[in-house]
Amino acid sequence: MSTLEESKCFLPEYTRIDNFEPEMGAIAHAFSKAERALITSHVSPEADNVGSCLAIAHTFCALGKKAKVWLRDGVPDYLKFLPGAEDVSSGPFALEYPYDLLVVVDCGDIERIGETRERPQRDVSCVVNIDHHTTNTRFGDVNWIDPEAAATGEMVYLLLRRLGFEPSPEVASCLLAAISADTGSFKYSNTTARTLFIASELVRMGAKPEKVGMALHNHYPKEKIFLMGKVFATLELFGKEKISTISVFQEMLKSCGAKQEHTEGFVEILRGIPGVEVACLFRELEPNKTKVSLRSNGTLDVASVCGAFGGGGHKMAAGAVFDGPLQEAKGRVVNRLLQAFFS
Numbered sequence: 001m002s003t004l005e006e007s008k009c010f011l012p013e014y015t016r017i018d019n020f021e022p023e024m025g026a027i028a029h030a031f032s033k034a035e036r037a038l039i040t041s042h043v044s045p046e047a048d049n050v051g052s053c054l055a056i057a058h059t060f061c062a063l064g065k066k067a068k069v070w071l072r073d074g075v076p077d078y079l080k081f082l083p084g085a086e087d088v089s090s091g092p093f094a095l096e097y098p099y100d101l102l103v104v105v106d107c108g109d110i111e112r113i114g115e116t117r118e119r120p121q122r123d124v125s126c127v128v129n130i131d132h133h134t135t136n137t138r139f140g141d142v143n144w145i146d147p148e149a150a151a152t153g154e155m156v157y158l159l160l161r162r163l164g165f166e167p168s169p170e171v172a173s174c175l176l177a178a179i180s181a182d183t184g185s186f187k188y189s190n191t192t193a194r195t196l197f198i199a200s201e202l203v204r205m206g207a208k209p210e211k212v213g214m215a216l217h218n219h220y221p222k223e224k225i226f227l228m229g230k231v232f233a234t235l236e237l238f239g240k241e242k243i244s245t246i247s248v249f250q251e252m253l254k255s256c257g258a259k260q261e262h263t264e265g266f267v268e269i270l271r272g273i274p275g276v277e278v279a280c281l282f283r284e285l286e287p288n289k290t291k292v293s294l295r296s297n298g299t300l301d302v303a304s305v306c307g308a309f310g311g312g313g314h315k316m317a318a319g320a321v322f323d324g325p326l327q328e329a330k331g332r333v334v335n336r337l338l339q340a341f342f343s
């Protein structure tokens with residue numbers, strides 16, 4: 001008996017993918033028919049986006065097919081260690097690449113890829129949508145949405161196994177990064193026995209936990225540390241200290257030589273303040289464009305809060321973008337949270 005078969009005996013949840021057999025069949029069919037895949041995810045990508053895209057691209061290439069990953073905002077510096085990151089296209093949509101399959105991963109709405117809805121779909125017969133956001137708009141021809149998966153990387157692992165692939169060390173690294181990021185290094189409530197089982201398998205297949213963990217969770221370039229000083233000085237507490245907020249203005253990024261990606265992890269720190277139920281990070285993207293990221297400690301469903309502002313996400317982690325200055329967005333979000341807690 002192989003190691004995997006033995007492990008299955010101890011983890012019946014591992015077979016849960018059976019619930020998605022129609023989706024699996026449709027994806028298997030789409031993947032086998034396609035010759036050139038374009039794989040993408042949302043703007044401002046994080047490790048689950050990049051890792052899931054790269055894992056699918058590696059698998060396609062292993063099958064002797066062509067695959068291109070396009071991420072409008074490119075791969076953030078701290079994820080450039082992931083195998084294949086150097087081949088990711090970024091910037092304006094890569095129309096020069098002809099493809100017959102579009103795979104969108106870890107992206108609740110196709111408009112978030114940073115292109116018009118029509119353009120990327122124009123020449124393909126099939127759009128495959130693989131995601132774990134509860135608010136996914138089911139924009140694909142095939143939609144595999146599992147909000148109970150901790151990360152899209154967890155789903156991609158299950159998919160690859162279902163299709164009969166043993167992930168290579170490169171694919172295993174990409175998927176471990178994806179899962180490690182979305183579980184906060186296996187400490188969030190979305191971490192299940194299945195998540196840990198898959199992570200264990202990925203390590204057995206060659207992923208390096210220390211390399212992935214340090215890059216994702218202990219990466220502090222000096223620009224980031226300087227930025228932390230300025231941003232955490234904006235800390236405010238509202239509603240009997242149940243709500244914490246911090247703000248990132250363009251001027252702060254400029255004076256620290258920092259980028260938006262350096263704000264990664266800030267809102268998690270804010271969630272750790274004793275007594276805080278919801279942590280809010282406000283980022284000035286442009287003078288009249290503000291991104292809010294919310295993290296809940298469990299009492300409040302922040303996906304529904306962000307949904308009211310046209311955003312979305314998960315129960316414990318969600319976001320929205322406002323057309324308006326930061327202070328105005330902050331006022332609206334804090335008021336809505338106060339209402340949710342006290343009325």
Ligand SMILES: [Mn+2]
Pocket residue numbers: 048049106132150151152182
């Ligand atoms: Mn994700």
